[in-house]
Amino acid sequence: MNSEEFQFRELEAAEPFLQAPAWPWWVWGIAGLIVIALILGIIAIARHKSPATPPDLGIRAEKAYLEAREEIDRAGSLQAAQQAATACSAAVRRYLSTVCGDPSLFETHEEFLARHHALESYPAEVRDRVSSNFCRLAEVKYGKSSTGDVASIVGDGGGLLDQLHQRRPA
DSSP, X not given: OOTTTTSOOOOOOSGGGSOOOSSOHHHHHHHHHHXXXXXXXXXXXXXXXXXXXXXXXXXXXXXXXXXXXXXHHHHTTOSOHHHHHHHHHHHHHHHHHHHHOOGGGGSOHHHHHHXXXXXXXXXXXXXXXXXXXXXXXXHHHTTXXXXXXXXXXXXXXXXXXXXXXXXXXX
16 A cells, blocks of 8 residues: 555645635625516516506496486386386396496395495485485385386386486596
8 A cells, every 4th residue: 555645635726716806795685686676676576567547437427327327218118017127127227326326226225225325426316215205215126016007117217317417427
């Protein structure tokens, strides 16, 4: 055996073998923070959509009123009271949905009556008239009452629509 193999040699410095970093660590930290800030900014801008300016409520209300009035007038030509009651109810509910954002269009009659804050932007006498009219229409629609002719149903529906439109919320 060779005695040189088991002898300890002098340690060599590692620095000549290591490459120096191009930038100090704090520069990398700042660059990382800037990238994170940019990503968060882009996400915030993407999520924040400028609200589209809705058409004037007065114009929407007039259009909804005219459409509901046409639907109620068409219901006058129907033969069955049930069909007329269904058409009048749908027309008034669609009008309320458009003008007040009321969800009655998607509710049953019982759900509408159970919702105590329904149509709270209207005066109490208008809310009472809407509730009583919807009750009468529900009785005719679902065959619980056979009293009611098409002309009176259409007249009540049109009168209710007129009253709602005249007293619509600002």
